[in-house]
Amino acid sequence: MIEVRRDVSLGHYNTLALPASAAAFVEVSDDAGLPRALEWAAQHELPVLPLGEGSNVVLVGEQQALLLRLSTSGVEELERGPEHVLLRVAAGQRWHPFVAWTLAQGFCGLENLALIPGTVGAAPIQNIGAYGVELSHCLVAVHALRVADGAALTLAAQDCRLGYRDSVFKHELCDQLLITAVDLRLATRAQTHTAYPALRDHLDAHGLGEPTPQQVFDAVVAIRRARLPDPAREPNAGSFFKNPVLEAAQAQALQARFAGLPGYPQDDGRVKLPAAWLIEHCGFKGRRRGAVRVHREHALVLVNDGAGRGEELLALAREIAAQVADTFAIELEIEPRVYGAAA
Ligand SMILES: Cc1cc2nc3c(=O)[nH]c(=O)nc-3n(C[C@H](O)[C@H](O)[C@H](O)COP(=O)(O)OP(=O)(O)OC[C@H]3O[C@@H](n4cnc5c(N)ncnc54)[C@H](O)[C@@H]3O)c2cc1C
CATH class of the missing domain: 3.90.78.10 (UDP-N-acetylenolpyruvoylglucosamine reductase, C-terminal domain)
Structure with a gap:
């Protein structure tokens, strides 16, 4: 069952708190609801606008679309080798709690990307990055439904053409896919990336010459909390422009x-x-x-x-x-x- 609502205010669904609205809105928390939502949009001749936490969008006025808010969740372990684990993560899973969870399991690779707002499904769209690491470091595959006909497909990481805040999802495949899950390969032996100057300075200041992944996570959280404006108090979308x-x-x-x-x-x-x-x-x-x-x-x-x-x-x-x-x-x-x- 999906419940589609009409003329929904989107002020609470974007971190800039812009006063937009959606002609139709549906929140989907289980995979079975996703094809149904796509069918509903096709029947009503509305484009689909996928939305996670709305932390990287500027919404202007009324959106003549079915706004599909993903809140699916779940992590599946697909494979475990001597030095790595392969995880499949649902697109609606919130990014930061997922990163914290990986560290609690002893998996590393995502610690530099702590505290980035948003969902797992949105992460490949702009190849999220921070403190010297990008999603491309551990992305293996992206699973999606084609908006036009609901067909399921999988893209290998190299087909996502990830670049600096960029991917195929912003170009040839723009608006064509609903990402449903992401496969990530994480290390099970501690290794860290600490060369980024602000991170290195913070670690040195705390006497952490060879930090654990958890210490890198804690450092990134501390730096971001001290430096970046919190959208809950000052509505914003993070960096508004890309670095040229x-x-x-x-x-x-x-x-x-x-x-x-x-x-x-x-x-x-x-x-x-x-x-x-x-x-x-x-x-x-x-x-x-x-x-x-x-x-x-x-x-x-x-x-x-x-x-x-x-x-x-x-x-x-x-x-x-x-x-x-x-x-x-x-x-x-x-x-x-x-x-x-x-x-
Ligand atoms: C305070 C703050 C700090 C930030 N810091 C960083 C940072 O350090 N590094 C960084 O890279 N980004 C940063 N961002 C940007 C943002 O957090 C990321 O881009 C994040 O991945 C967006 O996730 P979201 O779920 O909010 O996406 P949304 O804003 O909901 O959507 C963004 C785009 O992705 C599309 N989309 C979302 N989910 C799906 C899906 N499942 N399938 C298909 N398309 C989808 C949407 O249609 C939209 O075009 C920051 C933002 C804020 C507000």
Whole structure:
């Protein structure tokens, strides 16, 4: 059984607390309900908008769609080898509690990704990443239903074309699949990734030269709690823009012109620049436009003070992007997915 509701307010279903609504809304907590929801959408000629925790979306106005909120849960152990375990995790499972659970089992690999809001099913969409680790480090496969006909299919990790905050689900397969589960390969022998500067500094400051995975998890949680604005108090969607990645020559030319502009060399020879630095340099830190603003301490985070609408937020984002383009000749790309008329 699925229960589809009409004209549902979405204010509580997105971490920016934007006042959007859905023409139709269904919350599905068991796998059997997923094909039924897709059938319902086809019968009513509505597109399907899958939603997890709404922590990476900008919802503008009324969504003429069946908003399908996934709250399926469950973890299955598929295989255990001498040094690894293979898990299948339901798409609606909340990410952070799942990461905490893996550590409690003695599985490691996800500790740097602690406290990222959202669901397991959304994690491959932008190949979530933090503190030097991305989902691609342990993703084995993605299971999905094709929205058009409900057919079940599996994509191997290499077919997901995971990149920096990017995947095939944002391109060729955009809006075509409902992810139902994700297979992850985790290590059963402790190994950690601690080279990321902010993480290394924190560990050193606490005398943890060779931390356990649990200590890395605790450090990431502590850093994020101290540094990142909590959406429950300051509604936001995390980083609003992706960090631009430029050819080395272009990055060097900019660094010669703008003293102090940091650059992070990538494996492919290109250089990643911090969007926050570019935005701050343009004077936007803390700038307010009506009920929306750039965070006072985090130039990359846009905040809705409560009464803000999606249009206002996007207008501020466009103003920022235009100024950055004028100053640095760089086109900033919005990280969250924008849904609605003004997208
Ligand atoms: C405070 C804060 C901090 C953050 N920090 C980070 C960070 O460090 N690193 C990082 O990478 N991200 C970060 N994010 C972004 C966000 O947490 C991730 O992108 C997360 O994976 C989104 O999960 P969600 O369930 O909320 O997805 P939603 O926002 O609900 O959806 C995001 C997109 O995925 C699609 N989608 C969701 N579930 C499915 C599914 N089952 N099948 C098909 N499509 C689906 C939606 O249609 C939408 O297009 C942060 C966000 C916030 C608010």
